[in-house]
Amino acid sequence: xxxxxxxxxxxxxxxxxxxxxxxxxxxxxxxxxxxxxxxxxxxxxxxxxxxxxxxxxxxxxxxxxxxxxxxxxxxxxxxxxxxxxxxxxxxxxxxxxxxxxxxxxxxxxxxxxxxxxxxxxxxxxx
Numbered sequence: 630x631x632x633x634x635x636x637x638x639x640x641x642x643x644x645x646x647x648x649x650x651x652x653x654x655x656x657x658x659x660x661x662x663x664x665x666x667x668x669x670x671x672x673x674x675x676x677x678x679x680x681x682x683x684x685x686x687x688x689x690x691x692x693x694x695x696x697x698x699x700x701x702x703x704x705x706x707x708x709x710x711x712x713x714x715x716x717x718x719x720x721x722x723x724x725x726x727x728x729x730x731x732x733x734x735x736x737x738x739x740x741x742x743x744x745x746x747x748x749x750x751x752x753x754x755x
Contacts, residue, residue, distance in 0.1 A: 660707035682718035686755040714744030
């Protein structure tokens with residue numbers, strides 16, 4: 630009977646510089662192709678304390694709004710600015726970016742491009 634040898638697999642994590650480079654390449658490709666944003670976040674719910682609405686994986690489906698809404702939001706996403714939208718459950722503002730989703734105040738939300746009020750009705754949220 631033949632023995633199967635298994636090699637030890639060591640976990641090699643990329644350096645911060647390599648991570649930044651990968652992020653830049655990802656952003657440049659997305660921007661060049663004007664890809665509509667979809668994301669899977671490491672956190673699984675609304676960032677506002679006490680809400681708990683599940684927002685881990687989101688396909689924003691911005692194309693359903695036409696170019697006047699789609700194009701500026703896509704540019705903002707790939708420029709690493711992101712955009713703000715309200716939580717479907719608690720109605721508080723969230724900043725959505727390639728890297729994270731974070732809680733915003735209404736004042737902070739005004740400094741970012743905003744998703745349409747009904748964004749969560751057209752988006753696919755898992």
